[in-house]
C-alpha cells in the first residue's frame with residue numbers, strides 16, 4: 001500500500017512512485033526543467049493578433065504541435081531560446097488574445113453563458129471582467145509533494161456544491177480585492193521568493209479567471225510550476241488554452257454519475273465534461289486527482305471514479321479524502337440532503353480504500 005508522506009518529511013521524494021509520477025515537477029523544483037509557460041514565450045506566433053477568432057484557433061493548433069516538439073527537445077537537453085531572443089509575439093500572447101475573446105462570449109466553463117463580461121454583463125458565476133483574490137499564502141496543508149504551495153484563492157465558482165467547505169469564497173463574487181494581471185504576477189513571484197514550490201490557482205475556482213491568470217504569465221519570469229486546482233468543469237476551449245501553460249493538475253473528481261452532480265453541485269453533463277478534461281490534463285501534464293468521499297455515495301460515486309481512473313489514468317496519484325463534514329446548505333437544511341448530512345463512516349472509508357488497493361491506485365489517507 002502506497003501513501004503520501006507528510007510534508008515535514010524529506011522522505012517524500014525518496015518514494016519512487018512519487019518521483020516517477022511527478023518527475024517533471026521535481027525537475028522544475030531542481031531547476032533542470034522549465035515551467036511550460038516560460039517555453040510558451042519562446043515560440044513565435046507569426047499570425048497577427050487582429051485575425052479572426054477562427055484563424056487564431058487554427059494557428060493555435062499549429063503552434064500546439066510545434067510546442068510539443070519543442071518541449072520534448074528541451075527536456076532532452078536541447079538549449080532553450082535565449083531570453084534576449086524572445087519573439088515579439090509568442091504562443092503565450094496568442095493564448096492571451098484568445099482568452100480575451102472568450103471573455104466577450106464567456107464559455108470558460110461548461111455553463112457557456114455566452115455573456116460579454118467585458119461590457120459589464122455577468123453570467124452564472126456573477127463575475128465581470130475583473131478577477132478578485134480573497135487570500136494568498138504559503139499553504140502547508142496540501143498534498144505532501146506540493147508543500148509549501150503558493151496558493152491563490154479566487155472569488156466565486158462555477159459550481160454550486162450544497163456542501164461547499166469554502167462557501168465564504170465560492171459564493172461571494174465580491175470578496176477579496178481586484179487583481180490586474182501584473183499584480184497577480186507580482187503576487188505569484190513573491191510567493192515563489194518566500195519558498196513556494198508551485199503557484200496554486202484555486203478558489204472558489206480559477207476557471208472563470210482564466211483570462212487574468214494566463215495574462216499574468218506574461219509578467220511572470222520565475223521558473224516555478226503552475227498548478228491548476230479546480231473542479232475541472234471547464235470548456236474544451238479553456239482546456240486547449242491551459243494545457244501548454246499548466247505543469248501540474250490538481251482536479252477534484254467528485255461524482256461517478258450525472259444525477260449526483262446535478263443534485264449536489266448543480267452541474268449538468270458532469271461525467272462527459274470532467275472525464276474528458278481529466279484525460280486532456282493527463283495527456284499534457286502531471287496529475288494528482290482529489291476525491292472527497294461523501295457518505296452514502298460509495299457505490300454510486302467513489303467506486304466508479306476509482307475504477308475509471310484505474311482504467312484511464314493509471315499513472316496519476318489520487319488523494320482519497322475522508323474529511324467530509326456537512327457544511328453550507330447541508331448544515332443549515334440537513335433535512336433536504338439526508339444522504340450527506342453526516343460524516344463518512346469508518347466502514348465506508350475501508351470499503352473505498354480496499355477497492356483502491358485492489359485496483360492498484362496510489363492513494364493517500366491524509367490531506
Ligand code: SF4
Pocket residue numbers: 106107108109110111112113114115122123124125126127158207208
Ligand atoms: S465562467 Fe462559466 S459561469 Fe462564469 S460567465 Fe463564464 S461560462 Fe458563465
